[in-house]
Amino acid sequence: MQGISKLASIEVDFKHVGTQLIPLFLSTSNQSSSIGRAAIVYGKNGAGKSSLARALKEPTSGFRAFDRDNRPLDLQDASDIHVFDESFINENVRQVGHEKLNPVILLGEQVDHQEEIEEKEKTLSQLNNSHRNIEKKVSNRNKALENAKTRLTQSLKGSSDSEEGSWANRAFALHGKKKKITDTVRKAVIELGKPDTSLEAVASEFEQAKTKLSQSESREVDNYSGPQFIPSLDIAGARHAIEKID
Structure with missing residues (x-):
């Protein structure tokens, strides 16, 4: 866009004060005018600095350009116009850390990377919280199981x-x-x-079975008889003893 080098003034439609012609790059001295290479615009909050930046960023919306002789310039191709405004800072510049001021900033693609890192850190933090909650539930379940085991053991004992x-x-x-x-x-x-x-019925059944078992064992002992045997006899010796008696 060759016309940009001839840019001297811009006409901007400010919503609150209407259309204004601003000699942004026009320098006048000793009844002659020249086009400056830089211009500094300063003003109080609400003076229109942001509106001016938006107009330069979108020249087709309420914006006209003129050379130093007030002749219109065609600036439809805005590829040579770069506006470093608040929107650009929010989109492309990011300060590292939020708790305190830090001299380190990120530019361009690094901002996207930083946002991705922060998003993953947020996800990781959520997963860690979920993990801690699960661990707490598991610990509580284990304690409940141990308590139940202790109560069961005590009940059996x-x-x-x-x-x-x-x-x-x-x-x-x-x-x-x-x-x-x-x-x-x-x-x-x-x-x-x-x-x-009921437990009472089960206990009664157990006692009856135990009594029958005891009675059965007792009868087996009472009816027990030792092995029967016939001692061997010495017939010849007996006859000899009888003969002596006779």
């Missing part, structure tokens, strides 16, 4: 050695010796499930 209704004492009554409460025993008890009848 009974509160004291004299408690006849406990599994340990019943096992002793059946086998004549104490049995350890192992994982195999606990698993077998769990697999039995809840009985269809």
Whole structure:
């Protein structure tokens, strides 16, 4: 766009004050004018600096360009116009860190990379939180299982050695010796499930079976007789003894 080198003034349509002609690059001294290579525009907030930047960024919208003789310039091709405004900074410049000021900034594609990194860090943080919640649930489940195991063991063992209704004492009554409460025993008890009848009925049935077993063992002992044998006789010796008596 060759006309850009002849740019002296721009006409911008400001919504709040209407159309204004701004001699942005026109320098006048000693009744002569020249086109400057740079221009500095400063003003208070709301003076129109951002509106001017938007007009330069989009020259087809409420924007006209003139040379130093106020002749219109064709600036339809805006490829040579680059506006470093707030929008450009937000899109392409990013300060590293948000908690405090930092002299390190990122430009261009690095901004996209930084946004991708922050998004992945956010996802990672969410996954870590989920992982911690799962670990907490697993830990609580394990504690609940250990507590249930302890309660089951205590129930099988009974509160004291004299408690006849406990599994340990019943096992002793059946086998004549104490049995350890192992994982195999606990698993077998769990697999039995809840009985269809009451615990009192089960205990009564157990006592009846134990009584019958005791009676059966007692009868076997009472009816027991030792092996029968006939001692060998010395017939010749007996005759000799009888003859002596005679």
